Amino acid sequence: MPEISSQPFTSPRADLSASDAGAEKSISSSARGPDPSQLSCPRPLADHPHIVLGHGGGGKLSAELIEQIFLPRFGAPSDHPLGDSTVVALPAGRIAVSTDSFVVRPLFFPGGSIGDLAVNGTVNDLAASGAQPLYLTASFILEEGLPLDDLVRIVEDMARAARNAGVRIIAGDTKVVERGHGDGCYITTTGVGIVPDGCDIRLDRAQVGDVVLISGTVGDHGMAVMSRREGLEFSGPLASDTASLSGLVQALLAVCPDVHVLRDPTRGGLAMTLNEIAQAARCGIEIIQAAVPIDPIVQSACEFLGLDPLLVANEGKIVAVVPAATAEQALNALRRHPLGQRAAMIGQVIADPNHLVVARTAVGTRRVVPMPIGEQLPRIC
Amino acid sequence: MKYLDEFRDGEQARRLADEIARITTRPWSIMEVCGGQTHSIIRNGIDQILPVGVEMIHGPGCPVCVTPLGVIDKALAIAARPEVIFCSFGDMLRVPGSRDDLLRVKGAGGDVRVVYSPLDALRLARENPDRQVVFLAIGFETTAPANAMAVKLAKQEGIRNFSALVSHVLVPPAIEAIVRSPGNRVHAFLAAGHVCSVMGYHQYHILAETYHVPIVVTGFEPLDLLEGIRRVIWQLEHGESRVENAYERVVTEAGNVAAQATIAEVFEVTNRGWRGIGVIPYSGWKLREEYAEFDAERRFDVSQINAAESPICRAGEVLQGAIKPNQCAAFGKQCTPRHPLGATMVSSEGACAAYYHYGRFVELQGTKG
Structure with a gap:
């Protein structure tokens, strides 16, 4: 088992606010004499309602962001003062690591926000390797002018998503770019989880005869974001499915430990994921088109825009490839979980030298x- | 979903396919005019359940595919200008011009935006009085009413920073050009349902009579297409050539009269070049002189731009039904949806792209057996 290198808490630097300039800045300046940022001109606007460049400068304003916005919501990473890195203990098992950057416009959309995505996305990538997600880091690139209230909402969404997923956000960083150089807020999260011994989930483990399951409806996230971004209105509410899949995956693994493949079909949708599995495992996949669950509003939105729901992004669904003998149990396990009520068997792995994914219409x-x-580009008519 | 699910019923589709097989006694070549129909045929595998010998030929009805290279190059030149917000339907963004496409112009700093309606472009013009907003007004008769309305409103409201780069095309002259071409193999046409919803189908009687081709107005769902195919084959087998309407839930003989009036007010008929085919007389619409001030081609002085097609691309023959996409030597090799040589590989409705995405399977099955 690999060792986590443990660093002693010797550095007083505030990792959460460390600037790329590398200057030593403390977030508890009172303990360290006069803060140089207090002497800057013009004086920082501590109560500024928007993000200003100074919030990423590593000074007093950065420290205030951490003390007033991040720490109260994420919690302190440890009982010790903030250091250059956070040191945590890990249980036995192999370590799963994943990192992902989140850019979405608009920042808030029906069903969630960039904050939900930033936590759930990385948690789900960890869950897809069978890992129990434990810790996240979060790195923010904020655009000058972002309302602080928006940042608070995003951070609250992240904190709630992290609680739901059972992970802790234990390190972070903030940079600010000039107005016009970002879409308000970009977030990069990195996650660490533990894969229990005996668990071996890989794309290339799909075998001929395996059954393909999906944990629920496809296309919800992509259509929710697109409808809000483009100001399109459909006959009913569209909402992102953003959710942490950690609990769902653990519930599945509990009854079906020999899951061969797990994958969350995000960008590129179900079509992308199935093609990736087929190519990695050097097999074909045949799905029954009518078996793929699709919300009627998502379906009609896709019809309207000429999009294929199989190619639209999801943020709270998992594709599972399981041995045929355990498929029924696996499906039931998914369906018993609140996030898997509409789970379905959608097809099976077949032999195909061309590694194609085909759908029975x-x-x-x-x-x-x-x-x-x-x-996907919307069609003209 | 209402109005869709009932036209996708597998059981009924099989019954219709059986009926088609029962009435078919010899080979027939049928052209579906509209790109949306091509897409649905391939995506639903309709061609796989037709009797041997009944061949679907994919027509020139993808507006993205037939927009001439010169127009694309003009669009690219206008879109690259710093004062311009260039608005287009989504699938025009990847259409290759001589050197670039709109996505690359956007990447290089051009303000290119996808809109869902020309009225969105007009709104942008109202909101950005210091910018020039240009809408790429392409398409068949289906998109013309909204495009005409946008120009009409711009004139009414005096929105001087709005203009349209117009390259509208018309279905009936294209059908005529195809049946008159020396190598024509098409026995019958499925007319494009949505075009007819605007224009009606009274224009098609003279074509059916003159050239002895059955024409059936057809929708886009599997059952619509099968019913259209059944009706043209029935006519062919009985030696008839009439216009029929198999898309009655949407199309009437007269069409949408209000829409036609708006079109007639703003546009007039003109000769139009079709990508891969060449100029077809009276096959397009351009802005009337009264609306010339909203003509982007004049406003930005790009009328001198002209362009030459890729020498190895055979999109023109594909569009006319002379060859299948995979009979082109470049298909799937030099020409893929990622690096398209011709527009038929670009649009999701384009025959080459539809073949590339969905048809490979059919070919592979064919070679296996």
């Missing part, structure tokens, strides 16, 4: 489900 024919190239 409603009229009984078969068609290729292509791997998407770039973004």
